[in-house]
Amino acid sequence: MVRGRNRSLFWAFAMTALGVALSIPAIYLPVDGFLGGINLANIVLRLCFFGVFFLLAAKVAAAYNSPSALALIRGPVGVTALMLSIAGLALTYVLSDTNGSSTGMSEFMSQPPMQAYRWFGKLYLVYVAAVLVVPTWRGAFCRGRVMERSAAFSMCLGFLLVCSTAVLQTLSDSLGLLVEVLSYSSILFVALGLALIWWSFLRNPVEK
Amino acid sequence: MTVAAKTFQQWLSSVAGSSSSASVCRAAGIKRSTLAQQLVRGRVTVATVVAVSRSLELPVVDALALFPEYADLSAGVARPTNAELLSQISDLDILAEILKRSPRAEPPDALLAVQLSPIPHRDSVRTWLDAIGPTDLRQRLARTTGIAPQNLSTQITANRLTPELAVASARIAGVGLTNGLVVTGVLSPSEAGWPSGERALMLRQTPTSALASLASTRLEYLSRTLKRAEQDDAAVQAVWENLG
Numbered sequence: 290m291v292r293g294r295n296r297s298l299f300w301a302f303a304m305t306a307l308g309v310a311l312s313i314p315a316i317y318l319p320v321d322g323f324l325g326g327i328n329l330a331n332i333v334l335r336l337c338f339f340g341v342f343f344l345l346a347a348k349v350a351a352a353y354n355s356p357s358a359l360a361l362i363r364g365p366v367g368v369t370a371l372m373l374s375i376a377g378l379a380l381t382y383v384l385s386d387t388n389g390s391s392t393g394m395s396e397f398m399s400q401p402p403m404q405a406y407r408w409f410g411k412l413y414l415v416y417v418a419a420v421l422v423v424p425t426w427r428g429a430f431c432r433g434r435v436m437e438r439s440a441a442f443s444m445c446l447g448f449l450l451v452c453s454t455a456v457l458q459t460l461s462d463s464l465g466l467l468v469e470v471l472s473y474s475s476i477l478f479v480a481l482g483l484a485l486i487w488w489s490f491l492r493n494p495v496e497k
Numbered sequence: 498m499t500v501a502a503k504t505f506q507q508w509l510s511s512v513a514g515s516s517s518s519a520s521v522c523r524a525a526g527i528k529r530s531t532l533a534q535q536l537v538r539g540r541v542t543v544a545t546v547v548a549v550s551r552s553l554e555l556p557v558v559d560a561l562a563l564f565p566e567y568a569d570l571s572a573g574v575a576r577p578t579n580a581e582l583l584s585q586i587s588d589l590d591i592l593a594e595i596l597k598r599s600p601r602a603e604p605p606d607a608l609l610a611v612q613l614s615p616i617p618h619r620d621s622v623r624t625w626l627d628a629i630g631p632t633d634l635r636q637r638l639a640r641t642t643g644i645a646p647q648n649l650s651t652q653i654t655a656n657r658l659t660p661e662l663a664v665a666s667a668r669i670a671g672v673g674l675t676n677g678l679v680v681t682g683v684l685s686p687s688e689a690g691w692p693s694g695e696r697a698l699m700l701r702q703t704p705t706s707a708l709a710s711l712a713s714t715r716l717e718y719l720s721r722t723l724k725r726a727e728q729d730d731a732a733v734q735a736v737w738e739n740l741g
Contacts, residue, residue, distance in 0.1 A: 295741065352739035354732065428736075433729055437736055483740060490741030 301344040308337035314392040321390040328387040331394050335378055335410045339371060346417045352486075353441065355424035362420060370416045377409030411455055418451035418475075425482075440485035447478030499540035500564040506536070508546075508563055512553055524552040543567075543660040547683055557688045558675055567664065573674030574690045581676055582699040584628035587618035588715045594700055595708050613696055617682045620718070622658045625680040629670035637669050638662065657681065 310316045311334040321330040343362070350358035361367050384402040387394065397403045425448060428441030454471040513521050522529045525548040535541045543561065550560040562571040577585075590613050626634060639646045642665050652658055658666070663677025675689035687693060703711075 295739070298740070348739045352736045354735050428732075431732075432725075433732060437733055440736075486736055486740045490737045493737075 295348075297344045298348060301341045301348075304337040304341045304344075308334050308341065311337070312393065317392040318390050326388070326390050328382075328390060328394055328397075330390075332378065332382060336375070338410075339374065339413050342414050342417045343367075343371060346421055349421050349444065350424055353424035353428040355427070358420050358424045362417060367417075367420075371413055374409050374413035377412070378406060381406035381409060411458075415452055415455040418448040421445075421448045422452065434489075436485060436489040440482040440489070442482075443478045443485065444482035447475045447480075447482065450475035450478065499535075499542050500546060500566055502536045502539045502541050504564055505541040505546065508560070509549065512555060512560070513549070521549060521552070525549045526552070543678075543683060557684060558690070566661070570664070570674050573667070575673030575676075577676055577679075577691055577695070578629070578672060579699055580628040581625060581672060581680075582696050583703065583711065584624040585616045585618065585621060585680060586696055586700055587614045588620070588712070588719060590614055590700070591708055591712050591715065595705065595712060598705050613700070616686055616696075617656065617680050620656060620715075620722075621680045621682075622656050623653050623718075624715075625677070626653065626666060629666065629672045629676075631670065634666065634669060638666050641665060641669065 311320065311330055317330055321328060324330055324333075346362045347359060350362055381402045385397055385400050385406065387397060389396070391397065394403060394406070398407070422445060425441045425445035429438050429445050430442075431438075450471050454468055454475065457471070458468055509518075509521065518532065519529055522532055525545075527545060527548050532541075532545060535545060546561060546564070547557050550557045558571050558574060561567045562569070631637075635646070635649060638644070639649055642662055644662065649662070652662070658677065658681050660678055660681070660683055663681050663683070664674055667674045667677045673689070675684060676691075678684040679686050679689045679691065700708075
């Protein structure tokens with residue numbers, strides 16, 4: 290069996306792929322139909338993103354040598370935040386009428402519990418992003434090599450955007466396009482940061 | 498740092514006559530595109546002037562002095578002070594000299610000429626500035642040349658100093674104007690009029706106690722530099738370990 294390096298990153302990317310796939314109607318509708326047509330697949334999608342953030346965040350906190358951020362994610366506070374978000378998701382899901390597959394549950398957004406459901410789906414992600422802003426900021430603005438610093442800066446920007454998008458959304462709900470642009474660019478910035486690190490790693494292989 | 502392209506071209510036609518710029522570049526060992534770019538931008542670097550002068554076997558300092566920015570350079574050539582000479586001896590050469598003088602050392606081999614490592618050494622710029630300087634040298638340098646203090650210290654940490662700053666430092670400290678160009682590696686010691694063998698002589702004449710205290714200062718700084726490098730390296734390793 291081949292055991293690669295950084296297997297938790299692999300799982301994070303695998304879950305990202307699953308989450309993205311479930312955001313596409315052509316995949317979501319058959320999968321959800323298979324699960325009973327009551328939008329359980331949307332729960333799976335949300336849990337996927339929680340898992341991605343949990344794994345990735347611990348890695349980023351360790352990479353930028355920040356024990357406090359690591360404790361805030363792996364420690365009791367972080368686990369409580371995760372559990373709270375999952376419990377909130379489950380509760381609001383049960384309270385809503387979710388019959389009939391609908392990608393992103395967009396058909397049910399008029400129901401008040403669904404609003405809360407969406408909110409709980411964001412809560413943990415925003416918490417994690419907020420925790421990671423500080424260590425990546427430090428990584429970007431302490432001395433070091435340009436490549437590593439720009440990678441950290443890119444991720445920091447991504448996490449900041451996640452937080453600011455959430456703040457904007459709570460302030461006003463008539464910002465459809467802006468929120469969409471911000472959340473997609475936040476993903477791009479985090480991915481760009483990871484890609485830069487991967488590239489610099491490839492250029493300077495670690496001797497084992 | 499640079500001289501005006503127009504003046505450079507006038508100088509070049511006066512010294513190189515009719516030879517083409519391609520042959521000048523080839524002889525001087527600089528890329529044609531580099532020179533072309535410098536001419537387009539209107540500023541030619543001191544390094545280019547030095548390379549061309551060397552290839553034409555002209556006295557380098559006198560050639561530089563033909564440019565208005567460096568007009569007083571040849572008049573300002575002076576023997577390096579003792580402190581300057583010591584500052585240009587590398588850490589390892591100082592330590593080797595101390596070891597050689599210790600009672601347990603092998604009897605000196607007279608035939609084996611001691612070869613000091615060439616100028617500049619790893620930390621030439623900083624040790625030179627410390628050797629020539631009044632204590633506020635860096636502040637005065639920043640004030641007179643208008644460079645931001647943090648840019649100046651970045652250059653010094655990287656063991657670099659632009660020719661402009663090197664000459665300005667020498668002027669403030671009142672030492673030979675070309676000495677800064679030697680410690681930054683722009684000029685060779687002999688081009689700047691440093692008598693050969695002077696460093697070795699200085700090293701031999703310095704009492705062991707003075708050498709020991711010099712070595713301890715150097716090692717102190719070396720340990721700080723190494724620690725910083727190790728920390729940076731560990732940070733990069735942590736990033737790769739976790740996200741690579």
